[in-house]
Amino acid sequence: MYDALIGPFVEFEFMRRALVGAIALSLGGAPVGVFLMLRRMSLMGDAMAHAILPGAAAGYLLFGLALVPMTVGGIAAGFAVALTAGLVARFTMLKEDASLAAFYLISLALGVIIVSMRGSNVDLFRVLFGSVLALDDPTLILLAAITTVTLVALALLWRPLVLDSVDPGFLRSVSRSGAPSHLVFLGLVVLNLVAGFHALGTLLAVGLMMLPAIAARFWGRDVTALAAIAVGFGIASGYAGLVLSYNMETPSGPSIVLMAGVIYLVSLVFGPRGGLVPTYWPARHREA
Amino acid sequence: MSAVTIRDLTLGYDRHPAVHHLDGRIEEGAMLAVVGPNGAGKSTLLKGLAGAISPLSGAVEMTRSDRHAIAYLPQAAEIDRTFPITVFELVAMGMWRRTGLFGGLSRADRQAVDQALAAVGLTGFEARTIGTLSGGQLQRMLFARLLVQDARLILLDEPFTAIDAKTCADLLDLVRRWNAEKRTVVAVLHDMETVRQAFPQSLLLARRAIAWGPTDEVLTPENLLAARRMTEAFDDHAGICAEAA
Numbered sequence: 001m002y003d004a005l006i007g008p009f010v011e012f013e014f015m016r017r018a019l020v021g022a023i024a025l026s027l028g029g030a031p032v033g034v035f036l037m038l039r040r041m042s043l044m045g046d047a048m049a050h051a052i053l054p055g056a057a058a059g060y061l062l063f064g065l066a067l068v069p070m071t072v073g074g075i076a077a078g079f080a081v082a083l084t085a086g087l088v089a090r091f092t093m094l095k096e097d098a099s100l101a102a103f104y105l106i107s108l109a110l111g112v113i114i115v116s117m118r119g120s121n122v123d124l125f126r127v128l129f130g131s132v133l134a135l136d137d138p139t140l141i142l143l144a145a146i147t148t149v150t151l152v153a154l155a156l157l158w159r160p161l162v163l164d165s166v167d168p169g170f171l172r173s174v175s176r177s178g179a180p181s182h183l184v185f186l187g188l189v190v191l192n193l194v195a196g197f198h199a200l201g202t203l204l205a206v207g208l209m210m211l212p213a214i215a216a217r218f219w220g221r222d223v224t225a226l227a228a229i230a231v232g233f234g235i236a237s238g239y240a241g242l243v244l245s246y247n248m249e250t251p252s253g254p255s256i257v258l259m260a261g262v263i264y265l266v267s268l269v270f271g272p273r274g275g276l277v278p279t280y281w282p283a284r285h286r287e288a
Numbered sequence: 289m290s291a292v293t294i295r296d297l298t299l300g301y302d303r304h305p306a307v308h309h310l311d312g313r314i315e316e317g318a319m320l321a322v323v324g325p326n327g328a329g330k331s332t333l334l335k336g337l338a339g340a341i342s343p344l345s346g347a348v349e350m351t352r353s354d355r356h357a358i359a360y361l362p363q364a365a366e367i368d369r370t371f372p373i374t375v376f377e378l379v380a381m382g383m384w385r386r387t388g389l390f391g392g393l394s395r396a397d398r399q400a401v402d403q404a405l406a407a408v409g410l411t412g413f414e415a416r417t418i419g420t421l422s423g424g425q426l427q428r429m430l431f432a433r434l435l436v437q438d439a440r441l442i443l444l445d446e447p448f449t450a451i452d453a454k455t456c457a458d459l460l461d462l463v464r465r466w467n468a469e470k471r472t473v474v475a476v477l478h479d480m481e482t483v484r485q486a487f488p489q490s491l492l493l494a495r496r497a498i499a500w501g502p503t504d505e506v507l508t509p510e511n512l513l514a515a516r517r518m519t520e521a522f523d524d525h526a527g528i529c530a531e532a533a
Contacts, residue, residue: 038371159389163381166371166418170433173338173360174384221417222372 008246014133015242021135021143021199022238022256025208028147029192030230031154033206033213034223035185039165042214044097045206047104049193051081053111053202056127056194061118065126067138067198074197078190081107086186090179130201130253132242139198146195150188157181162223200253207257208234215264218271233263291316291441291472292337297346298529299329299336304522305344306332308495309531317470319463321477321487321503324515328493330476331363334443337474350441356385359439361430363446363476369419375429376414379404382436404435409458424455431459442466444475448482460486480507494518 008015036045055077059069081103089096115127135143154161160181163171171178196205212233213226220226241256248255269276292314299307307329314320322330335341337348338360359382380393380401387393393401405411408428413421421429427447434442444463448456464486466473477483483490483503490506492498494515499506 156390159381159384159387162373162377163384165368166373166378167365167367167381169362169366170381172340173358174437175389177389217372220372222374222377226372 004247005243008243014135015246017135017140018132018199018242018252019239021132021140022208022242023235024140024143024147025192025195025199026212026231026234026238028150028188029196029209030212030216030234031227032150032185032188032192033209033211034216034226034230035161035165036189036210037213037217038223038226041096042210044100045189045193045210047100048078048082048189049197049202049205050108050111051104052078052190052193052197052205053127054107054114055080055111056197056202057111057114060123060127061114065123067136067142071142071194071198074194075190077107077111078193079187082186082190083183086183090182126201128201128203129251130197130199130204132199132252132256135199143195143198146191150192153184153188157184161185200257204253204257207253207260208237211257211260211264212237215260215267215271218267218273218275220273233260237263291318291350293349295347295349297336297348298344299332299341300344303344304526305329305495305529307336307493308529309346310493310497312491312497312500314472314474316472317467318472318474318489319467319487320472320474320489320491321483322474322491322493323477323480323483323507324493324498325518328515328518329495330493331445333493334360334362334445334474334476337441338443357439358441358443359434359437360443361434361445361447363449365430367418367426369421369426371419372417374414375405375410375416375418375421376401378418379429379432379436382433385437401432401436404432405429407435407462408432424451427451427459428455431462435462439471441472442474444473446476446478449478456482483507 009019033045036042052074055073055075056070057073058077059066059071059073063069081100085096085100085103088094088099092099160171160175160177164178164182168178192209193205196208200207212230215233216226216229220229237260238256241259242252244250244259245252245255267275270278272278294310294312294314297307297310298305306327310333322333324330332341336343338358339348340360380397382404383393383397383401386397402411402414405414408431410425410428410432413425413429418426418429431447447459451459460482463473463475475487477487484507487503489501490503491500492506492511492515495518498515499511
């Protein structure tokens, strides 16, 4: 038991690093995911993750597999797409999902073309699925820094974000902070996706962001509880995924996301707030 | 002293006027009912007063401090009722002007929220999420938030539509209380009985003001008939209004 569950982390440094990386990703990404979900932007995370690709690919094309250029490129491309899509949605009649779909398709096509200009299959695999078992010091510091920025920003923006989600008309009537806080929030999405990109790759970067948040919806009563539960689910899937990957020799990134998926499926069936079992086989009702 | 002065105000959409060349004054502490047929520009006028839309021409004048102390309850509040937030927290959002973006709630603020919930008969609902409320309870909650906002000018757009008689009577009592506290209330209403009972002043609107003054002088059969003759549809080929100068 010890050998399977705790041993790997005591014995191997790369396992400890991977776990720390997963914890950092969950702490920042899961609360952002909760807001994405509550604002009906769950699919936007996925779109944005693809939008990061051309920037990261441009960094890769110029400098190879290096942390700084790929991070800067990814953030720049992500911001460009998020801001353009957000602005188009605010100031034209196009809804956010439509404008986002347009911009992310453009950047995805661009990204694939850039990657195809240089690159081995190993590198391509790493860009697509990440390298959670090969997180070096600078990458871990980057993940921790992004998490710190995210938590501070969320603490400051909490009230306008909640109000902009639940009653945007009222927010407009009392404050002009709706649009700026929305843009900062999009920035947080990009930052956390870039963090996820380093650990889990383009295709799975949203995994630790959205799955724990969506699973938490079946358990939490209000936003604060949802965020806390989502963080817990994220860390749990990080740990369980790494254990699974170590013992079954499965790829680590997909194992982590798969574990988050298992938590989601269990929540879907048994979650007390709208899960299948409590909804269709309710417990005996109360008197009042 | 007048709370709001409306000068030659035209409000509208795509250059089509929904409120056309309106002039008038709303006195401080007035209870003004805005009545008129569908499409008369009643909701548009409230949006204009609230500053949610800018005038096509003319102006809404009020003191700077008043402009920052308007409580506006739109006709169909854009509330996402599936959002997981408790009744207490949503009502506490009315404290925005005191707490701003970051400030916390003081003990006095929490008491004010509790008192507002008590005033609308929602004591015991604090920890309920808003998705579990009935339509009438939701409207009571929104009134509690208006109470917490503690505004000098309160704009209500059809606040009693699709609400049971008991809730309607309770909320109307709150409106009367605001009036007793010398707050200014402007309400769009459909039920003429309510208007005659509770609102001393009325504005009968059919894009232009048909009549504005004491309610019994405004709600005459001749005026109501004149209002009903207003054509509803915008004319896409209408010329430029000569008064627009």
